[in-house]
Amino acid sequence: MALIHKAPANAGLSTTRTPSPVRAAGLLLGLTLLATVPLSACSATGEADPLPTSTLSAASTPSVDAHHTPAQQPQAQRTRARQAQATLTAFVDAARRGDAAVTTSLVSGRDPTFATRTRVWADNLQGIDWAAMTWTVRAQQAPLSAERRSALGADAWVQEVSVTWSLPGESRRAEERLWLTFVTDATVNDVTGAPGSGTGAPTGSGGTVRLAGERDGPSRLTATPLWLMQPVRLYTDDGVRLLTDADAGHAAHDWLRIAAAARAQTISRVGAAARDRETPLVVEIPQSRTAFERVLGVAENSYATVAAAAWPMGTDTATAPIHVVVNPESSARLSPLGRKILLTHEAVHVVTRSPGSAAPTWLVEGYADQIAYRAHPDARVPALTRVTDEVQAHGAPTDWPAESDFAPTAKHLDLAYDLAWTACRFIAAAHGTAGLNRLYAAVDHGATLEGAADRLGTSEPALLRGWRADLSRLAKR
Numbered sequence: 001m002a003l004i005h006k007a008p009a010n011a012g013l014s015t016t017r018t019p020s021p022v023r024a025a026g027l028l029l030g031l032t033l034l035a036t037v038p039l040s041a042c043s044a045t046g047e048a049d050p051l052p053t054s055t056l057s058a059a060s061t062p063s064v065d066a067h068h069t070p071a072q073q074p075q076a077q078r079t080r081a082r083q084a085q086a087t088l089t090a091f092v093d094a095a096r097r098g099d100a101a102v103t104t105s106l107v108s109g110r111d112p113t114f115a116t117r118t119r120v121w122a123d124n125l126q127g128i129d130w131a132a133m134t135w136t137v138r139a140q141q142a143p144l145s146a147e148r149r150s151a152l153g154a155d156a157w158v159q160e161v162s163v164t165w166s167l168p169g170e171s172r173r174a175e176e177r178l179w180l181t182f183v184t185d186a187t188v189n190d191v192t193g194a195p196g197s198g199t200g201a202p203t204g205s206g207g208t209v210r211l212a213g214e215r216d217g218p219s220r221l222t223a224t225p226l227w228l229m230q231p232v233r234l235y236t237d238d239g240v241r242l243l244t245d246a247d248a249g250h251a252a253h254d255w256l257r258i259a260a261a262a263r264a265q266t267i268s269r270v271g272a273a274a275r276d277r278e279t280p281l282v283v284e285i286p287q288s289r290t291a292f293e294r295v296l297g298v299a300e301n302s303y304a305t306v307a308a309a310a311w312p313m314g315t316d317t318a319t320a321p322i323h324v325v326v327n328p329e330s331s332a333r334l335s336p337l338g339r340k341i342l343l344t345h346e347a348v349h350v351v352t353r354s355p356g357s358a359a360p361t362w363l364v365e366g367y368a369d370q371i372a373y374r375a376h377p378d379a380r381v382p383a384l385t386r387v388t389d390e391v392q393a394h395g396a397p398t399d400w401p402a403e404s405d406f407a408p409t410a411k412h413l414d415l416a417y418d419l420a421w422t423a424c425r426f427i428a429a430a431h432g433t434a435g436l437n438r439l440y441a442a443v444d445h446g447a448t449l450e451g452a453a454d455r456l457g458t459s460e461p462a463l464l465r466g467w468r469a470d471l472s473r474l475a476k477r
């Protein structure tokens with residue numbers, strides 16, 4: 001499933017490798033679900049709505065806790081949730097139209113650092129031409145730490161919020177669950193005039209509900225949209241949407257060009273294996289490794305060596321948009337050719353929607369490398385050298401690379417990728433590139449390898465024997 005590229009320690013080009021897809025995706029889902037709600041409670045459905053949408057209602061509020069359904073919630077909690085929704089809606093509305101006076105008025109000054117960060121939110125909300133955007137307050141609330149309660153006041157509370165969004169050309173929506181902190185300021189909103197103006201969130205007691213924080217939730221390991229962490233700009237090209245540093249300038253245009261070529265080369269080669277040729281390739285390049293890991297929703301430092309990930313942006317891998325998220329630190333060690341290989345490999349994962357694929361990891365990763373190396377044959381040399389050295393030293397492997405060979409901690413991760421690639425390379429040599437595409441598609445759709453091989457007029461044991469013979473020939477050169 002997951003599809004991650006680990007940056008080469010030797011700053012080489014094509015030895016970008018990935019940890020176990022299955023494990024990584026499982027980790028993402030597991031962490032997300034722990035912190036949020038059952039998938040059946042997700043409410044992000046339907047067509048793109050005008051901005052902003054989503055109001056809290058009994059009908060749309062999911063049951064997030066069997067012991068504490070919205071209907072059973074104390075009235076005070078439901079009231080706070082409604083007020084939080086009104087404040088969020090007003091904030092997003094004002095940000096979208098560039099009304100800084102109103103957005104500022106809806107953010108509490110009790111934590112000045114948060115107030116600064118929300119100016120970035122507002123700028124990004126205004127600056128990007130969103131295809132869809134919703135902010136929906138969920139039923140679940142959480143307590144603050146004693147320290148934060150002391151800093152923000154006894155009236156502060158934390159509310160779960162679902163954010164969905166898509167970029168121009170995307171039909172699927174990313175979804176993240178956030179925990180936002182709110183406070184009730186006794187003072188009347190002097191810009192909106194709340195209470196009574198209808199734009200703020202009057203409490204009915206002369207105060208105003210304001211945003212007060214975004215880091216007080218029960219789990220820090222939830223995915224966070226890039227555009228809530230740093231100033232971003234959307235760069236677009238034919239079929240590519242690049243979300244990156246607002247000041248990226250020349251570098252952004254380089255990435256944009258590489259991504260556009262990667263997508264075109266992928267689409268022209270994957271044939272029957274394509275699942276989505278239409279959706280733009282969305283590439284996100286955070287400005288730091290920490291932001292990269294927060295976009296993925298993984299523990300800090302756990303993906304430090306990963307160069308990029310093709311990542312389902314939501315809790316349901318089957319429906320989520322898949323974005324390529326680049327680690328700015330490890331990808332910085334790549335050569336220009338290495339970047340091309342990296343993005344082409346990841347583009348294959350996106351166009352084939354391989355997160356969630358039934359195919360074994362060796363086929364998913366080997367196939368992506370095969371497409372990338374066909375596009376950039378010069379980049380194959382290090383992989384061929386590693387495989388040749390391995391077979392000369394230890395003979396050809398007796399079976400396809402195992403799932404465990406692709407674990408992040410696997411000792412010979414690069415070699416696992418290289419061997420997987422040579423397996424796909426052999427299948428393409430023996431049965432044509434269209435044959436490899438068809439075999440991949442069949443397994444991707446649930447066929448066994450034996451069944452898929454049968455459709456090519458061969459068998460799995462024959463493919464395995466052929467690959468091993470090919471490796472032995474390679475080693476004798």
Ligand SMILES: [Zn+2]
Pocket residue numbers: 002003004005018345349365368
């Ligand atoms: Zn991969």
